[in-house]
Amino acid sequence: MTSLPQHPSEGTERERPSRAIARAAQALAAAGVAAPRAEAELLAAYVLGVPRGRLALAGGFTADDLGRFDALVARRVAREPLQHLTGVAGFRHLELAVGPGVFVPRPETELLAGWGVEQGRRRGAPLVVDLCSGSGAIALAVAQELPAARVVAVERSPAALAWLRRNAADRAAAGDTPIEVVAADVTDPGLLADLVGRVDVLLCNPPYVPRSVSVPPEVAGHDPDEAVFAGADGLTVIRPVIARAAELLRPGGALGIEHDDTHGGAVPGLLAADGRFVAVAEHRDLVDRPRFATASRRADGQHAAGEPAWQTGSS
Template identity: 75%
Template sequence: MSQQPSEGTNRERPTLAVVRAARVLADAGVEGPRGEAEVLAAYVLGVPRGRLALADGLSPDQRRRFDALVARRADREPLQHLTGSAPFRHLELAVGPGVFVPRPETELLAGWGVEQARREAAPLVVDLCSGSGAIALAVAQEVPAARVVAVEGSPAALSWLRRNATSRAAVGDRPVEVVAADVTASDLLDDLLGRVDVLLCNPPYVPAGVVVPPEVSRHDPARAVFAGMDGLAVIRPVVPRAAVLLRPGGRLGIEHDDTQGAAVPGLLAGDGRYDSIADHADLAGRPRFATATRRRRTVDPRDSGGAGG
């Protein structure tokens, strides 16, 4: 039976549409179905989610559009693909097929990077595996004095990164420098050796064979998710390359899988060129990212005869 908002109209109240859609999403196994239904309703109506209860009802055309989006979400298409954007700290980033959708937990690494960059008068910040540009663009927005370099190797992801970088520069954020490169290359950013103040990286880190949600397995690029049998195929070469890019005293932050809370700090310690190594939990208490400082002096024989710096 059709649920109508009031006498004399054929519009459906947003609250009724949300309740109806939330049941569909819950039956499909979508987490937080009520919240996602609200996001979709607000998107169709063109209003902020917080104003949804005050919005006009959905017209028949809007209801058909809303129902179509709900059906796609029930088929586990990412919410961010349906709306075309993903929130990240103070940003709204354009996302879609071909680029990894930024996750809320990565905001913690970005926030740590912002804090480190603010310690410098004119910091040089590098974001490896930049994807949509989430970390790089957050730093550029929140630390206007920073020079930010974003590195990405996927042509599809690069198109999203450039689009977001252009959009943010157009509204006044400091432009981010986009570099197309493989972050595991031995000559990565050779022009920045020993000059980087803060290096951040949210690499692929899920071990091969791990079962991931349909939103990830069907829609996120596999190369942005999986990284070898132990999930460390990208992190392993990034650790030593970061050591030569960072200036003495420069800081490194790397996001990792929640099973790698000992492995990634172990790689940093084993390199011999880092100190102040620590691991940080996400809001759910799971190991999420490791940080370290480039030693001012090192006893590692691989590093310029042990003199370091």
């Protein structure tokens, strides 16, 4: 385990945040953390109880502060997720409570949520369903940005459901439109039977990593396995989600599914082959990797005679 450089004895003196941050950034960089300076600053801001942008104006670290800070940095050096250390994950305009038992939402998923918000905005007061909701990131972002929407979040894991319900209660208390939380398995062919043919927008960030793929330590050691991996090809959840989405969506309804960056052809291909979707498109993330696929439910509600073509889109 990497050990942190020791801070000097300071008696009753406070240590400037910049010195502690520099030491921490060095230790984080040596441990392979991708953004060591930024993460050191975020941990310092967390300990001092100030926004990151006001660190330069903050008082120095007390001895107790330094002890807390060094302990957190040591845990991050061991590749415990930053969000587990601070207890929150930023997502669009939200801060969500996260921790052991729930998948930490990623920045790239904000693109899918934003696409869903735009689709919902075109429909006035839409019914939006978020499958594999986890912490509730997508559902709660939609509810905040589309206050007229009815939003239903579906999650199976009891541990994740606890975080989802906590975040839903927090956002409702803050004044956002309350969401509906449903405990269910998204691969159930009878999922949300009362909503068949009524959903305007369906969004899903499912488990999608192929079992053979190596993932970073933060994922392998901390994100729930069932929220990450989905069989040998990574598509064992996406296949039934597509089939059920075709039943739940109203004619003209919109579907968006996040997927692995190796699925840029596979997921659009599955949507096209289903026969009940048109306008199938692939979207890339901010570093130009295939990231999510979208489609519209056929306006006539029927299957196509052949397999429709799909195209590459942009996020």
